[in-house]
Every structure is written in structure tokens, then in C-alpha cells.
Amino acid sequence: MGELKQTSTQIMEPGGAEGAGFATTRLEAVLAWAQKYSLFMYPFVTACCGMEFMSVSSPRYDFSRFGSEAPRFSPRQSDLLWVVGTITQRQAPILKRIYEQMAEPKWVLAFGTCASCGGFYDNYACVAGVDKVIPCDVYVPGCPPRPEAVLDGLMLLQDKIQTGNRTPAIVKPRQDPVVDQNTGLVQLRKSRTSVA
Amino acid sequence: MSKALIELIKKNFGAAVLETHSLHGDDTVVVDAAAWRDVARFLRDTPQVSMDMLTDFTAVDFPEREPRFEIVAHFYSLTRGHRLRLKTRTGDSEGDDAVVDSLCEFWASANWMEREVFDMFGVVFKNHPDLRRILLYPEFEGHPLRRDYPADKIQPLIAYRDVPNIEKVAPFSVDEGMAFGRQTHARNDDDSQVN
Numbered sequence: 001m002g003e004l005k006q007t008s009t010q011i012m013e014p015g016g017a018e019g020a021g022f023a024t025t026r027l028e029a030v031l032a033w034a035q036k037y038s039l040f041m042y043p044f045v046t047a048c049c050g051m052e053f054m055s056v057s058s059p060r061y062d063f064s065r066f067g068s069e070a071p072r073f074s075p076r077q078s079d080l081l082w083v084v085g086t087i088t089q090r091q092a093p094i095l096k097r098i099y100e101q102m103a104e105p106k107w108v109l110a111f112g113t114c115a116s117c118g119g120f121y122d123n124y125a126c127v128a129g130v131d132k133v134i135p136c137d138v139y140v141p142g143c144p145p146r147p148e149a150v151l152d153g154l155m156l157l158q159d160k161i162q163t164g165n166r167t168p169a170i171v172k173p174r175q176d177p178v179v180d181q182n183t184g185l186v187q188l189r190k191s192r193t194s195v196a
Numbered sequence: 197m198s199k200a201l202i203e204l205i206k207k208n209f210g211a212a213v214l215e216t217h218s219l220h221g222d223d224t225v226v227v228d229a230a231a232w233r234d235v236a237r238f239l240r241d242t243p244q245v246s247m248d249m250l251t252d253f254t255a256v257d258f259p260e261r262e263p264r265f266e267i268v269a270h271f272y273s274l275t276r277g278h279r280l281r282l283k284t285r286t287g288d289s290e291g292d293d294a295v296v297d298s299l300c301e302f303w304a305s306a307n308w309m310e311r312e313v314f315d316m317f318g319v320v321f322k323n324h325p326d327l328r329r330i331l332l333y334p335e336f337e338g339h340p341l342r343r344d345y346p347a348d349k350i351q352p353l354i355a356y357r358d359v360p361n362i363e364k365v366a367p368f369s370v371d372e373g374m375a376f377g378r379q380t381h382a383r384n385d386d387d388s389q390v391n
Contacts (some may be wrong), residue, residue: 089353090333096354124340124350125332132356 028164035079035105036158037067042078044098047085049112052144061147066154075101080157081134086114087127099134107161108136109153113143116170131168139170199223201245201280209235214285224281232267232284233297239271239280240302247271247280250299253309255317259343262289265319267296291318291342298324316341 045053056063063069072078075098087095099108110130113119116139118128130136137160140153153171160169179186202216205225212231217224227235239247252270263285271280287294298321299306310321311330318339321327329336333353338345356362 089350090331092352093354123347124345127352128350132352132362133354135357 029162032162032164036161039066039068039080039107039154039157040070040072040078041068041080041082042073042075042098042102043071043082043084044095045082045084046087046091047112047114049084049114049144052147052150053082053084053111056147056150061151063151063154066151066158068154075099076103078102079106081106081108082111083108083115083130083136084111086119086121087130087133088125089127090125092127092133095130096133107138107157108134109138109140109157110136111140111150111153112145113141116141119143135166136168137166139168141171145171201278204242204245205235205238208238222281223279224283226283226285229263229284229286229296233299235282236269236299236302239282244276245273246275247273249274250303250305250309251279253299253306253313255313255319255341257317257341257343259289261285263287263294264289264291265294265317267313267319269299286319291339291344294319295322296320297322298327300324315339318342 043050043053055061068080075081079102081099081102083095099106108130110116114121114126115130116136118126122128127133138153138157140149142149145153149171156169156171160166199218202218202223202225205227206213206216209227209231212228212235213225214228215224215226225235239245249272250269251272252268254268256266256268258264258266264287265285267284267286269282271282273279284296286296294317296319298310300310300321301323307325308330310324311327313319314321314324314327315329315331316339328334332340335353336351338349
């Protein structure tokens with residue numbers, strides 16, 4: 001109940017150590033708390049990001065810790081649509097239909113650069129981001145994103161559910177890559193002593 | 197062996213062979229479009245050639261040339277272990293009248309690959325059993341792998357969402373959208389009163 005304690009909930013224990021304590025809170029706070037820890041997911045996996053999705057759902061990273069455990073392969077039973085991978089123009093109607101079949105309240109997480117903005121598939125065949133077709137709540141960039149970034153995205157979505165905020169949100173890199181002053185290029189290699 | 201293959205084709209289809217070349221063991225024969233089907237059948241049915249596998253089938257667009265499209269077929273003989281690349285040329289500078297004979301009756305694998313070439317380049321295959329788009333949707337206009345297809349032209353199958361600025365919906369710049377961070381408590385009204 002850690003999250004609840006700090007929102008609008010107060011835990012009172014009037015009867016001393018042995019008395020039954022009680023808590024007061026708001027209905028929507030409890031509702032949001034329940035929703036954010038019981039996200040039934042619909043994985044709409046279309047491309048290589050699916051590998052990273054499997055990684056993040058497997059025990060090493062394990063997003064079932066966040067209550068996002070149960071995959072439901074029927075959109076009617078799911079709350080969170082994971083769009084994992086490239087969406088082609090031909091697939092867009094299918095994605096939209098899946099989204100429309102989900103019952104409210106529902107959220108969408110764009111997993112990876114392709115789902116977020118199309119990435120380098122800037123061509124006739126692909127949709128430049130799922131938000132062209134369905135509203136999107138959280139964007140997790142990366143090609144593919146690190147599991148940590150996905151967990152960041154999931155926690156960000158939980159925050160959005162708790163606050164009721166539907167503004168599109170983006171998981172930003174933990175730190176921007178350093179730009180070399182001389183070349184103006186991003187230095188991707190770790191610094192190492194060069195031998196002249 | 198493959199040089200001998202080229203000689204054999206030249207001997208049998210002398211007038212129809214437009215060009216041949218061999219480079220690093222890759223042997224290519226360019227034939228006239230009218231002889232396309234006959235040469236293919238010859239390659240499959242002649243015992244010392246016996247090209248029993250159509251490995252790949254595609255096309256290349258050269259907009260500055262006439263004929264404009266080059267149809268490319270790669271053959272492999274599983275029994276004899278040799279390869280050959282067979283090409284032909286078709287289509288005027290506008291890309292019309294690009295018609296060649298289908299090879300479906302000789303190699304079943306030609307079916308889908310010819311459909312893809314039709315889809316991407318608009319080359320029509322005569323006597324193809326089921327010539328329609330295979331990757332794109334029927335509503336698509338034009339052929340995207342032609343060089344004169346605009347690189348940034350998209351043809352959405354369903355209408356995009358009716359929201360302003362649909363071309364750039366996502367918050368992709370540094371200052372756009374909801375910033376990352378656990379904001380549960382700071383955003384809460386009750387907490388702000390406490391603070």
C-alpha cells in the first residue's frame with residue numbers, strides 16, 4: 001500500500017497495537033491503484049522487438065513484478081495493448097480493430113522506434129508510428145529498447161494511470177550521448193586510451 | 197561447366213541471345229523477351245542442363261534505358277550443381293507494355309515471385325494463373341519499386357486519426373510530452389496542499 005499512503009490515503013490505528021486499523025481514501029485513487037497493478041496485456045508483436053519483449057517478460061527482467069503479468073490473447077479481456085514492432089499500412093486496419101475491441105479503460109504502449117515513429121521505415125509500406133491510427137499513451141524508443149527502458153515505460157504508464165493523465169509520454173534516455181566538441185559527432189564508444 | 201552452358205544456349209538460341217557475361221563464376225545470359233519462355237523450358241528440360249530449381253526471380257528498373265525493366269531469374273541444378281542467371285528486358289520508358297511470359301508452368305515457385313514483381317514493378321506475366329498483388333493491398337496505386345515512384349509517397353489503407361498535427365503526433369523532441377519520472381505524488385492535489 002506504499003503508493004496509496006502517499007496519495008490521499010491515511011492509515012489510522014486508533015485502537016493501539018491490537019485494535020483494527022482502518023484507512024480512508026478516495027474511490028478513484030483505489031480504482032487507479034488497482035488498475036495500474038493489474039494490467040492485462042495484449043501483445044501485438046509484429047517484428048524483431050518481440051525478442052526484447054520476451055526478454056522483458058521472462059524471469060531475468062520480469063515485468064510481472066509490476067502486475068503486468070497475464071497476457072490475454074483476446075482484446076476483450078485486456079487493458080494494455082503492447083504494439084511491439086513495425087506496423088505496415090496493410091496491418092493498420094487490423095491493429096485499429098484490435099484496439100477498438102478492447103474495453104475501456106484501455107492503454108497503448110508503443111514498444112520500440114518502429115511502433116513509436118516508424119523509424120527508418122520511412123517508405124510506402126509502413127505506418128510512421130501507431131499514433132497515426134490509434135491513440136498512444138507511452139512511447140519507448142530504442143531499436144530495440146533495453147528491457148530497463150521498457151520497465152521505465154511501464155512504470156511511467158502506471159504513473160499516468162494513477163494520476164489520470166492521458167498526455168502522451170515518452171521514455172527518455174537516462175543520459176544523452178556525449179557530443180564530441182571537435183567533430184560534432186556523438187561518441188558512442190566508451191572512452192579509451194588511444195595509442196598514437 | 198557454366199561457360200559451356202552459355203555456349204550451349206548460344207548454339208540453340210543464337211539470334212535471341214542479346215548478351216552474355218561471366219564474372220567470378222557467375223554466368224549471365226540476356227535473352228530477348230520473345231524467347232524467354234523457350235529458353236527457360238530449354239534450361240529445365242535439356243538433360244545436361246536440367247535446371248530443376250528456380251532460386252530467385254526479380255526485376256530491376258533502369259528508367260534511363262529502353263526497354264526499361266530487366267527481369268532476372270536465377271536457376272540452380274540440384275542434380276548437376278551448376279547455376280545460371282537468365283535475364284530479359286521489357287517495357288517502354290513509361291513502364292507500359294512490360295509483358296513477359298510466365299514461368300509458372302515450369303517452376304511452381306515462379307508463381308509468388310512473379311506476383312511480387314508484378315506488385316512492385318508492374319510487369320505483367322502472360323499466362324500467369326493468378327496475377328494480382330501479393331504484398332500490397334488492391335487499393336494501392338502505382339508500383340513502389342519503380343524509380344519514378346516518389347520516395348515519400350504513402351497511400352494509407354485506412355484514414356489516419358482525425359487529430360491536429362497528425363504528421364507529428366508523438367512527443368519526440370526533448371521538451372515535448374510528459375517528462376519521464378515518477379510523478380505520482382507531485383501531481384497529486386492533496387500532496388500539493390501539504391507541501
